[in-house]
Amino acid sequence: MKALVAILGLDSHWRGAVAVARALRAMGVEVLYLGNQFPEEIAEAALQEGADLVCLSTLSGSHGELLPEVFRGLAARGVQAPVVVGGAIPPQDVPALRAMGVADVFGPGRPLEDLAAWVRRTPGPLSG
Amino acid sequence: MTERGDGDDREGIERERRRWLTERYAATPERAPRFETVSGLPLPPLATPADLAGQDWLGVLGFPGAPPYTRGAHPTMYRSRLPTVRPLAGFGTPEDTNARFRFLLAQGATGLSLTFDYPTLRGYDSDDPEARADAGKGGVAVDCLEDVEVLFDGIPVDRISVSLVTCNPGMAIVLLAMYVATARRRGLVPDCLAGTSQNDFLMETAVTTARRALPPAGAFRLECDTIEWAVRHLPRWNPVSFVGYNLRETGATAVEELAFCFTHARAVLRELGRRGLGVDAAAPRLSFFFSAHRTFFEEIAKYRAARRLWHRMVTEEFGATESRAGILRFHVQTSGVTLTAQQPLNNAVRAAYQALAALLGGAQSLHVAAHDEAYCLPTEGSARLAVRTQQIIQHESGVAEAVDPLGGAWLLEQLTDEIERRTRELCAEVEARGGIVGATESGWLHARLVASAEAYRAGVTGGRLPVVGLNCFTEGDEGLPEVFAQPPTTARQAARIRRVKATRDAARCARALDDLERVLATNETTFPAVTAAVEAGATLAEVHERFRARYGAWTLPLA
DSSP: OOEEEETTOOOOOOOOHHHHHHHHHHTTEEEEEEEEEHEEEEEEEHHHOOOOOEEEEEEEEEEHHHHHHHHHHHTTTTOHHHHHHEEEEOGGGGGHHHHHHSSSSOOTOOHHHHHHHHHSSSSSSSSO | OSSSSSSSTTTHHHHHHHHHHHHGGGGGGOSSOOOOOOOOOOOOOOOOGTTTTTTHHHHHTTTTTHHHHHHHTTSGGGGTOEEEOOOOOOOHHHHHHHHHHHHHHHOOOOOEEEBBBBBHHTOOOOOSSSTTTTTTSBBBOOOOOHHHHHHHHOTTTTTTTTEEEOSSHHHHHHHHHHHHHHHHHOOOGGGGOOEOOOOOIIIIIIISSOTTOHHHHHHHHHHHHHHHHHHHOOEEEEOOOEEHHHHHHTTTHHHHHHHHHHHHHHHHHHHHHHHOOOOOGGGGGEEEEEEOOOOOOHHHHHHHHHHHHHHIIIIIITTOGGGGGGOEEEEEEHHHOTSSSTTTTTHHEEEEEEEHHHHTOSSSEEEEEEOOTTSSOOOOHHHHHHHHHHHHHHSSSSSGGSSSSTOOHHHHHHHHHHHHHHEEEHHHHHHTTHHHHHHHTTTTTHHHHHHHHHHHHHHHHSSSSOOBTTSSSSSOOOOOOOOOOOOOOHHHHHHHHHEEEEEOOOHHHHHHHHHHHHHHHHSSSSSHHHHHHHHOOHHHHHHHHHHHHHHBBOOOOOO
């Protein structure tokens, strides 16, 4: 399994994204850590790298504006990889993100083990 | 030798302690295999005077306002002047943030602290396609001088101290130039300006991630340019605030927080010395920004150790003779990273005891984090509660009425000594790795922060670090009644940028920017050239283009 990990837009927080990258690597996932990326770049990287999973971190509040662009970019390229989002996501924003196509939201305080369990459940090389 | 405190009979006390440990203490099992601070310092079951005996009391502790300042920066401390109530504010457009400033001052804030949005901190104008989704988020959008004039409209900048939380040096130099220019346009002499610039090259090279960060050495040069100019021309301005707080939020331990700040301050003092500013002129103008994290006594000890370390460093290493040079001054912010999204009202309690630690440790200025920080910027209500928290401690608890009230507490003095010892060791390691700039360029510093962050996360996940509402006592999460919505900003700022660019003297602006580029190629301080550019109507991004043309971009060695 290959996962792409990126920080959305101009957000400056790396701690969560780095923790996710390390946790995924520890469970045998091939991780491509890209740092700060904009929607088009994320979609293009997902296509070029054949990513099985896209993990996006945002604490700036830009998710409402940038995530729809990510999905448009992925759709335009026919990329089917699930997108999960982590960071400072207010609970009231979660339904809209799910409706947009976000596979799961790992908000503040949700342990990395939840993400690991999610990855194991997802069809692919690491699932049961 | 004068013995410290009442440890006269050291051997007798030590003998009795051992006996007490085996005969009485050991009879009851402890509830955990070991006890330590969040930073991993061992916490002994009981400290006694024997832990401190044999030390020179006057040399190690002495009196507040006198060397080595362990017990406080000033003789009278809060009996003369209470700590500044300095809440953070910044979101949306300058108009939006100006309204919040007025609200905070009406609540009794005695200083202001201004945060900037992501594009501003990264050197983008709000109308840049890459900036539009982040404009006005996490702080206020500032693109040009007019923005700063609007921000401080009706705020008495000659009477209230203002902290510009500009993070990195490329941003700090532009914002301070705009602030000085704003004062001049009001007919004020810049001498009257009191406040602080956060101006720390570690912000974009180790603490946060940025797409177009300046490399460490280039950012360090701009940092020192601002400091040099302010030391010569702004007598009441602190042109740097070393970001211990941000290092700590990123993952650093208490010892790393101090060691990375002090090795950085040491590098600045050396560089200013090369520029002809001796330690007696430069050191009194350097200020520090520390965290108040979760282990109460560790934090209080950290502030006391920091004052002593600073005094010893500037006198022993740099030969300072001016007494102000050896007095460490610092602002404290309660720790955002210790707050939880779960049961968010609990955060008000955490912030209150962290604020108490800051005051017991002798902070000059304080920001209490709002309880909704895990999700959003503070609402008016949560910002008010945070201000009230500090006011209750300062005006009701009585802790502000005694100077260094915990001085002499055996446990605290022992922790203070331990933090000083470990910080010295780590400072030596940073020097061995090329000093703070070299250790950052090599990625060593960042790897250290990642490792400490991981240890903290593993501690929380594994339960070694209990977090109420998160990994224990989790029932009853009522969430937040209100989440602050950041106002749309991009269109309003883009309109102002268009107007400024259309009405400015384009030739003058271009000349000023070209002149900046010329100065960047020399060893002169760039501050006057940056000021001339912003006064000619140059935007933040236009100035930053010249910085990047000179220094290029640097990528944080991440993950």
